[in-house]
Amino acid sequence: MSMDYFQYLRKERMPHIWCPGCGHGTIMKSILRALDKLKWAKDDVVVVSGIGCSSRTPGYLDFNTLHTTHGRALSFAQGVKVANPNLKVIVISGDGDAMAIGGNHFIHACRRNMDITLIVFNNNIYGMTGGQASPTTFTGSKGTTAPYGAIEQPFDVCNMAQASGATYVARALDIDAVAMDRVILSALQNKGFSVVDAWSQCTTYFGRQNKWGDASEMMDRYKEMTYNVRLAEKMSPEEKAGKYPVGMLFQASRPEWCEEYGKLIERVSK
Amino acid sequence: MSAEATEKKAPVIKFLAGNEACMEGALAAGCRFFAGYPISPSSEIAEKMSGRLPKLGGKFIQMEDEIASMGAIIGASLAGAKTMTATSGPGFSLMQENIGYAMMAEVPCVVVNVMRGGPSTGNPTGPSQSDVMQCRWGTHGDHPAIVLSPNSIREAFDTTVQCFNFAEQFRTCVVLAMDEIVAHMREKIVIPAKEDIKIVNRKKPDLKPGDPYKPYEADASLIPPMMNFGEGFRYHVTGLDHDATGFPSGAPDNQEILHRRLVDKVEMHKDELFLFENHRTEDAEVLVVAYGSTSRSAKRAVEEARAQGIKAGLFRPITLFPIPEKQIAQAAGHAKKVVVPEMNLGQYRLEVERILGPAVPVVGVHRVNGEPIAPSLILSAIVGG
């Protein structure tokens, strides 16, 4: 992989804010590798985010970048897309950003099926604010607001996306760059709303509070908690129980919002 | 059915409600993107927009809530559209965080707040003017505010055009504060011919492809020229404190410069923003200060007082914020008493008291019962001791 990442990065914005071992930078590189394959003009790409460690990503990327308010990235992104459907819109969000404060925007964005790709940097914790429990914190896992372990059931980002109408849904772990690259590329190519649940370790808060060890130990845990969806048929229900499938989980073809609105304009403006 | 008033060469006569006139004004100003969520008494604006915009090649989207509506109009504006949303009290409360974002990131957009009784769900269908201070101070932090308030159907059209022009000129979020009475009453309106409507568009920087672009670098006007996303000048937009490059900067000097510039860019140009009406104020010994539908009752009360030999006059701010302080003080030049009728418990009255100081007694006429303030109530305050 001899790709020159710096052609897509704002060098002068380095160093980034992320802690050593944080998974967010790994996912950012996957996004850049996918974009490098697509060869979209940088001026045509808009990267939108909310608030959180993950949402700081656009600031480092040399595209049109929009760092919005906590949870609201998708609403800004849909405004951009509708106003100028020629722009390629990518949204980067955290698990708190996308699934808690932005949960309502998430399901409605899936339902509308605009040609936008959402990548959830999912570290099962509120990193930026210091390790509070998030809607994807596993039952029993600790956060600074769940000192005795979370008693709630977490959201499954992919199930939510599929049930709400997204037309491409995938999950990948930052440890598996090849799989991450593949699903992000497919997500960007899908003509509709795509969701990638990209698992990322927060070493500083999730790792320490839960005594999961350093980044590599955390990534090993994620591997143990998941299975490749392509092997699912060969696995027994017991082997899959309590584990998350990774890979491309759902794909569908459904009218895209901006195309439908374009047709509506043609129909009524005659 | 594309006899679109906004495309007409000659003036068009219509019989419209305030909400409809507001929509016509927005279209005439060049609004081509509307995002909204239904709420009385503003819903007709969204309804009519959903029908009209696609005919003009514009876009309408119904969002899942007002927070999303506000986000969408900011995003669409950055992509180059003139954008608007319309709401009422509860929805206006939900929009506040993103309104602050538009002010901080200097993204032109227009928010129409058709005021109903509050707090909370309050009186969904009754008139009110109780959001006046929320229009000024609704979002957190120090910030600029431009707020206009019409009192007739024609003025609903004109002030909406003005809101867009101010938003584009000053790169900020501008609020149109209509009250439910203006929004729902019907009057004859002459919609001016297209070429008679002054339109302002955001100032573009003078750049050639490849030139460096600092999105928040302002000249002496303090208003930075603006490129849209997709025009070949990639830049960063954030609600964090930032410097002229648009990137986050926590340096104390930068923060100070940014926050002062955001406020000063409006303050410095405020004489261009003041819209107001003086009615018989030259020799007024009793001055009434009133805005929105209340000013119509006030004008009647002033006429009746004059008929009784009392030298009464009306000052009507159309621009509520920035406050036309000098103009109010001037109108009160001969006043021995000032009367401020409002459909709230005295929000603008406090401002009038602050401007005039203790030398002139200021009497409030306040109603929060969901009914308009009758001229007789204002007349008693003018006549009373």
Ligand SMILES: Cc1ncc(C[n+]2csc(CCOP(=O)(O)OP(=O)(O)O)c2C)c(N)n1
């Ligand atoms: C309206 C609002 N509420 C709360 C916050 C504080 N806040 C900032 S980031 C954040 C959580 C971020 O968590 P996540 O989205 O998972 O991103 P991460 O930092 O883990 O990448 C919160 C609660 C805020 N900025 N705005």
Ligand code: SF4
């Ligand atoms: S706090 Fe956690 S999520 Fe934030 S940068 Fe550090 S490791 Fe990453």
Ligand SMILES: [Mg+2]
């Ligand atoms: Mg997180």
